[in-house]
Amino acid sequence: MPRKRHVPERSCIACAKKVPKLELVRVVRTPQGIVTVDSSGKAAGRGAYLCGSPDCWKRALDKGGLERSLGVELSATDRDQMRTFYQETIVTDWKVDE
Numbered sequence: 001m002p003r004k005r006h007v008p009e010r011s012c013i014a015c016a017k018k019v020p021k022l023e024l025v026r027v028v029r030t031p032q033g034i035v036t037v038d039s040s041g042k043a044a045g046r047g048a049y050l051c052g053s054p055d056c057w058k059r060a061l062d063k064g065g066l067e068r069s070l071g072v073e074l075s076a077t078d079r080d081q082m083r084t085f086y087q088e089t090i091v092t093d094w095k096v097d098e
Contacts, residue, residue, distance in 0.1 A: 010049040013069045014056035024049040025090070027082065029070040035078045037085045046070050052090050057082075 008021045021041065028038040030045040038047065048069035050056055060066040061079050074082075 012051040012053075012056055013048045013065050014050060014059040015053065017051060019051065021049070024051055025085075027066060027070070029072050033072065035066075035070060035072060035074060035082075037082070057086050057090075 009018045010021045010024055011018050012024060026038040026041050026043075026047045026049055027035065028043045028045040028047045029035050030043065036043075046069075048060075048066060050060055050066075060069075061074075061082055066082070067074050
């Protein structure tokens with residue numbers, strides 16, 4: 001009988017739902033203080049995970065969830081970069097409320 005493989009789980013910082021790590025998007029604060037999306041999931045630095053829900057991304061970016069998790073204040077450029085990534089990669093019809 002084959003052994004069952006361990007599947008690492010992580011929690012979304014906005015909704016706290018636990019899902020397999022590969023289903024979440026990792027945002028990382030590098031040791032140099034740069035905040036970016038980690039597509040490999042292995043970049044060095046403090047990481048935070050977000051699911052694909054528009055509500056979660058909105059809460060993380062607008063209500064400070066991402067800042068709290070990463071321990072850094074996001075600049076307007078960082079926020080725009082995260083929104084652009086979400087719009088282009090995850091959901092193309094997400095409306096930005098600004």
